[in-house]
Amino acid sequence: MNWLRRWVNWLRALLGHKQWVGQNADDVPDRPSSRTVYLVGDESSPPWAAALLCPCGCKELIQLSLISGDNPSWRADVGRNGLVTLHPSVWRVRGCHSHFFVRDGRILWARDGRPSHGRPALGRPSTRY
Numbered sequence: 001m002n003w004l005r006r007w008v009n010w011l012r013a014l015l016g017h018k019q020w021v022g023q024n025a026d027d028v029p030d031r032p033s034s035r036t037v038y039l040v041g042d043e044s045s046p047p048w049a050a051a052l053l054c055p056c057g058c059k060e061l062i063q064l065s066l067i068s069g070d071n072p073s074w075r076a077d078v079g080r081n082g083l084v085t086l087h088p089s090v091w092r093v094r095g096c097h098s099h100f101f102v103r104d105g106r107i108l109w110a111r112d113g114r115p116s117h118g119r120p121a122l123g124r125p126s127t128r129y
């Protein structure tokens with residue numbers, strides 16, 4: 001029954017475990033889905049912006065520059081499994097003031113500038129948004 005277990009795990013990963021995926025887009029959709037980081041760009045160049053709904057549930061759209069010369073700017077990596085990682089963490093200075101890391105499709109919440117669990121993610125300073 002190995003195949004069944006594998007299938008269940010796959011389904012669970014897809015549905016139940018709140019994992020965030022990266023998705024290429026021409027533009028930020030009018031109704032963005034949660035748990036999706038939209039990588040905005042066209043086919044001729046790497047994406048220049050990332051957009052996601054704030055994971056705290058406040059429903060605000062967070063837009064991050066992926067242009068390396070910008071300050072602040074972020075890097076988005078999408079693994080072969082579709083799960084997304086953002087460097088460095090996102091620290092909102094308006095609204096809900098959420099501070100979180102997105103790593104391998106998971107949200108790691110920071111507390112006092114550090115993740116509340118696990119080792120300090122990425123060892124980089126946080127970038128305020």
Ligand SMILES: [Zn+2]
Nearest residue numbers: 054056058096
């Ligand atoms: Zn929020």
